[in-house]
Amino acid sequence: MKKLIALLLALVMVFALVACAADEVVEETPEEEEVVEEVEEEVEEEVAEAVDVVAGVFWYDFSDAFLSTVRDALDAELTAAGINFTNYDAASTQATQNDQIDTAISQGANLLIVNVVDTAAVDAAQAIVDKAAAAEIPVIFFNREVDDAVLASYEEACFVGTRAAEAGEMQGQMAGEYIRDNYDAIDLNGDGTISYIMMKGELGNPEAEARTQFGVEFCNAVLVEAGKPELAYYDANNADKFQPSNWSKTTAFELMETALSTNPMDGDAPIEVVFANNDDAALGCVEALNNAGWNTGEGDTIPVFGVDYTADAAAAIDAGKMAGSILQSATGMAETVAALAANVQAGKAVFADAEANFNVDEGTTKIRVPYEIKG
Numbered sequence: 001m002k003k004l005i006a007l008l009l010a011l012v013m014v015f016a017l018v019a020c021a022a023d024e025v026v027e028e029t030p031e032e033e034e035v036v037e038e039v040e041e042e043v044e045e046e047v048a049e050a051v052d053v054v055a056g057v058f059w060y061d062f063s064d065a066f067l068s069t070v071r072d073a074l075d076a077e078l079t080a081a082g083i084n085f086t087n088y089d090a091a092s093t094q095a096t097q098n099d100q101i102d103t104a105i106s107q108g109a110n111l112l113i114v115n116v117v118d119t120a121a122v123d124a125a126q127a128i129v130d131k132a133a134a135a136e137i138p139v140i141f142f143n144r145e146v147d148d149a150v151l152a153s154y155e156e157a158c159f160v161g162t163r164a165a166e167a168g169e170m171q172g173q174m175a176g177e178y179i180r181d182n183y184d185a186i187d188l189n190g191d192g193t194i195s196y197i198m199m200k201g202e203l204g205n206p207e208a209e210a211r212t213q214f215g216v217e218f219c220n221a222v223l224v225e226a227g228k229p230e231l232a233y234y235d236a237n238n239a240d241k242f243q244p245s246n247w248s249k250t251t252a253f254e255l256m257e258t259a260l261s262t263n264p265m266d267g268d269a270p271i272e273v274v275f276a277n278n279d280d281a282a283l284g285c286v287e288a289l290n291n292a293g294w295n296t297g298e299g300d301t302i303p304v305f306g307v308d309y310t311a312d313a314a315a316a317i318d319a320g321k322m323a324g325s326i327l328q329s330a331t332g333m334a335e336t337v338a339a340l341a342a343n344v345q346a347g348k349a350v351f352a353d354a355e356a357n358f359n360v361d362e363g364t365t366k367i368r369v370p371y372e373i374k375g
Contacts, residue, residue: 053345055085055111056104058097060144062089064247065280066308066328067115067143073334074113081342085113094118101128105135111344112139113337120204122147129154138350140340142333145206151365158351158365160336164206166371167307167326168214171275174324174373175215175305176222179273183228186303188270194223195234195269197259199252199285200242201277211277211307212242219275234263234271245281252276252284257291265292265300274304279313279325282306286321295321309374317375324375332369 055078059067071087078085086104090097094117101112112132118124125146130153132139138156145164151157179186179194186194198216201208220230233241243259245252256274263269274289276282282304289295294302303323306313316322336358343352351365358367 050345051110051347053083053111053341054109055083055113055341056088056101056109057085057113058088058090058100058104059115060090060097060117061092063091065249065310065312066278066330069310069330070143070333073331074337077334077338078341081338081345083338083341083345090117092117094124098124098127101131105131105137110137111341111350112137113341114139114141116141116144116146119144119146119202119206122150125150126153129157132157138344140337140350142337148364148366156350158340158354158367160333160340160367160369162207162328162371163368164210165214167207167328168211169218170326170371170373171211171305171307171324172215172218172220173222174326174375175273175275175303176219178303178323178375179219180222180226180228182303186272188265188272188302189268193229193232194272195263196231196273196275197234197256197271197285198242199245199255199274199276199281201245201247201281203244203246208247208277215275215277215305216241231273234259234269245276245284247278247280249280249284249287252281253288254284256285256288260288260292265289265294265302272302274302276304276306279306279308279310282322282325283312283316286316290321297321309372314374324373327372327374329369329372336367336369 057074059071062068088097088100088104090100097117104112112128114128116125116128125141129139129150133154139154140158140160142160145161146159151159198212200212216231223230243255245255259271263271274282274285276285283306286295286304289302294300295304297319301320304321305323306325307328309325309327313322313325317324339357340350340354343350354360354365354367359370360367
């Protein structure tokens with residue numbers, strides 16, 4: 001960008017000199033007219049000329065199922081736009097991601113696209129913004145929320161993601177309506193109250209916090225309105241009312257197996273509904289239920305609700321193993337990130353025209369990609 005500005009200034013100076021010379025002569029000579037036209041054409045060419053973007057795309061963990069679909073979609077979008085890029089896997093380690101960003105900048109990256117590892121505090125994202133600002137290159141955060149103040153600290157920083165509460169609200173609404181409409185069948189022990197288990201994603205993560213809170217709150221609101229009691233957590237001794245599955249299918253499977261060992265499905269206090277912050281965790285619970293002879297697609301089934309609407313979750317819903325999920329659009333997120341990268345490629349500010357084209361939070365450089373209920 002600096003080179004482009006310097007070149008434009010030089011061309012303007014040349015144009016000014018030619019104009020001054022023209023003022024001293026009543027009529028421009030053909031040679032002078034030709035010089036003016038050439039300068040004007042060169043200015044127009046430089047303004048329209050695309051920037052050769054070299055992007056570093058930094059992922060918190062390649063193993064994340066939903067983000068794998070985002071990565072496939074983003075790879076395709078950036079490739080179609082002719083943007084050079086390199087993917088980096090931080091493997092859930094912020095220090096690794098920091099080193100990767102330093103390396104990319106030193107190797108000539110002029111755009112950072114970051115799925116930040118540490119979302120529990122502002123320091124990690126702020127350090128990345130500081131690196132981008134020092135190198136005078138734009139940074140696009142996506143999927144994993146960063147603080148408004150971090151983005152406000154640098155004019156070429158922005159975020160693409162979802163509204164954290166929305167997935168939980170939609171999941172709770174969907175679950176509440178499902179339970180309300182099938183209450184007696186779901187109330188396995190006939191005690192008049194539905195017992196649930198909650199698989200929570202990463203502790204401290206804004207999406208996990210919101211999904212855990214609002215999933216239950218919105219479900220309870222539907223039930224109370226229908227004259228039904230609120231949900232009861234299956235383990236009365238668990239004050240947190242969640243299990244820390246950390247977005248992991250394996251971890252959720254193990255936690256659900258343990259829960260079923262203390263609360264078997266044929267016992268007096270079975271687990272009657274499963275909430276999970278993401279589909280991988282939901283599918284881990286389904287596998288544990290399968291081992292107990294439940295949710296196989298035939299016979300005994302309890303409702304399991306997830307978030308992301310991955311291909312595996314969609315298949316499980318179609319097979320009757322899950323009750324529903326909330327679509328987080330991998331394609332929509334990838335297309336939005338790519339559109340911002342295209343701004344950089346066109347020599348514009350990274351957030352140029354975003355308010356006109358996307359759902360932007362007022363007073364911030366945050367774009368929100370909407371969710372959708374799937375069940």
